[in-house]
Amino acid sequence: MTSLSASSQRSGFAAAIERLPFLPALLILVVLIALNGWFEPNSLGFRAVTGLVSTYLALMMLAIAQTYVVMAGDIDLSVGAILSLVNVVVIVLMEQWGGGGLTVLAACFVGILTGLACGLVNGLVVAALRLQAIVATFATSIFFTGLALYVLPVAGTPAPAAFWRTYGGRILEVPFVFWAVAVLALLLVALVRTRLTTLLLAVGDDAQGAFQSGLPVVAIRIKGYVLCGLFAALAALCVTGDTASGDPLVGGKMTLYSVAAVVLGGSALSGGKGTVVGSLVGALIIGLINSLVFFVGTPSEWQNLVQGLAILIALMAGVFVGRRVGQ
């Protein structure tokens, strides 16, 4: 009986965490926001938040991209390279097509197709050819980077004004990036309800069981990678809007940040457990850690060290909360 009463005492929070595995991450996020406000009150102002979102929207998109492959127990180490490739493709097309309103849209469209194609390649290589995801996508990342360097060998071509002014501008007095976040939220709400999400998680849980149940496991994993390519392309559009230029190596560093964001968000790298909301929160945590490190006034040579430590602490805090509740 004692165990029963003890379990009912904490069942509220435990049940909440079970339904929303990103709750620990959300707590960390709140703490980070408070710390940011403490050290730099202006950082909670409207302008600062807008700046934060426009800078980290790309990482949020990339973390979402990564989530869809991690759900199925896979991983994609090429998301950063896909981002770079889409970035340079979009920039070069916009420049060649003149940079007018419609051509900008057309270039974005081609960019998204590029992302989808990269995702398809990854999916075929990993799921159909059955290569190890971690190594195969590492190889395709080198391949995609090579393509990006062929499209635009040197960083620097500027984006047309029509593009970055829209990204940094406002529609009906609301910054464009907030509209983007709102659309993204709607999209994610819809995606959570799709059959594909359930099947991706089922494959991540037990691929053999899913196969024996008669599920098309290979096709499901490929779709996960295609979805990943789509969101990596969207991330590339955000980066293009934020930096207003092309850079064939811009995404390289972001790959493992996306993996870290996914894990911070409470997803299991072994698959079967994950939420896109958690990954979003994870990406924001990384963004806020970076700005906090800056606001605290860390000397530039120490910034990497402090940033790394802070991410470690955030990871440990998440695991700690999860374990306490799991007991």
Add this chain to the structure above:
Amino acid sequence: MTELLIRGARKAYGATLALRRGDFDLKGGEVHVLIGSNGSGKSTLCKIVAGSVKPDAGEVILNGQPVTIAGPQASRALGIGIFYQELSLSARRTVAENILLPDLPMKGGLFVDRVALASRAARYIAEFDGVSGEGFAADTPVFKLRADQRQLVEIMKTLATEAPILIFDEPTSALDRAQVERFFEILKRLKGEGRAIVFISHRMDEIFAIGDRVTVIRDGETVATSNIAETDVPSVIRQMVGDHDEVVAAPPAAPAVSGDTGTALGVEGLGGSGFSNVSFSVARGEILGFGGLHGQGQSAVLRAIFGAAPRASGAIAVRGEPFAAANPRQAIARGVAYVSGDRGRDGIVQGRPILENVTPVHFLRNRLRIVRPGELQKKAAGPLDALKTKFQTIDHPINSLSGGNQQKVVIARWLIDRPDVLLLDDPTKGIDLQAKSDLFALIRQLAGEGLGIVLYSSEDAELLANADRILVFNSGSVTRELSGEDRTRYNLYHAAYEAA
């Protein structure tokens, strides 16, 4: 009327023949029981129908048409629903999602129709109303369920296929009496609807309670099919055993051990996950066999003694001294050796040279830090030769060897410094006949040198030929001890297949 015929199905894995000649026929409106001892080929036969194994020869005829079943999807499309013994559930999905996973109701072409999902799943959940136990609900994630409840979910998932042919591969192993009775009511109703049902179980009482016909498979060959009404338990067991049911040629009586005789290993009231109240003792020079069906606690007991699995209660003594290993390291230091049939997981150090695979225990037991490679090689060579291990040089990676030779290397590891107790956990899994006979010759010799040996084997013939005494396990406890003249196949099967 549904009709499934399998003719002359044959399947070999490398040199091992899993199924020699499988014949089976199934009609609508019957429950057809498939029975055979461990490794007799019944699971392979099921997997051929499921599409997860492609037969090398033979044919499958469905409703008069020869069919090839390319995979689980094809099998579903042909109207075959399968209950997998090892379950095919997604642990973090809910009960309802699991039941309908292969065929989630959709709306708008993309989205899961939650309302339809709930109502359709509720139908199958209601089948087990009242017996499904505490905490069983449509929205419970499967990992929170007990083993019997998970098995119920797999049953519901199989029922939800609504297929004309249903195959249940040991669906009742974790269920309690009330759940089994409810399941049988459902089977009877489905039978009445004209469905064709294959039922695999090791519990004789269940087989006779629900079956209409029974087909016995022995050594990969279909022996006979009979009507349940016209047969009985002894004749089914006799068919499983075959003609060679003489008292097994007793292995040489435990040789006298020079010096002090006595107990090598004593176990009293051992309990843990998957076994309870296990007591036995092994004399020096004796080979004690563990028998029974797969997974009745035999491995768990051995692993608990070795400190590789948790132990809840009980006492262990090695050569009369109390001993309780918290981990394998302590067990090794005390002279307890453990050889697992699962070489990949428990045995070999992947990709490393043979030398490194032979010496880790030597390092540990002698607390060595630094050694001369030459001396080490000499020490390793002795046991390897004694086991007739075939290898090119001792520096070749272990993966270059055949399964049998890999296992010899793993065993050689324990022979540089002689242990007091040797625990063998299905040690001959997947190794060839020559290697097996070399192994058992060595094991007998080791017993002669005064070791106490415990041998668990999933192959009954192996056990009968090599063990001086056999403890038969059923549901985690020892249900029978066979020694001397009693060590016959018949007795072994009878004890193993008794209702738990």
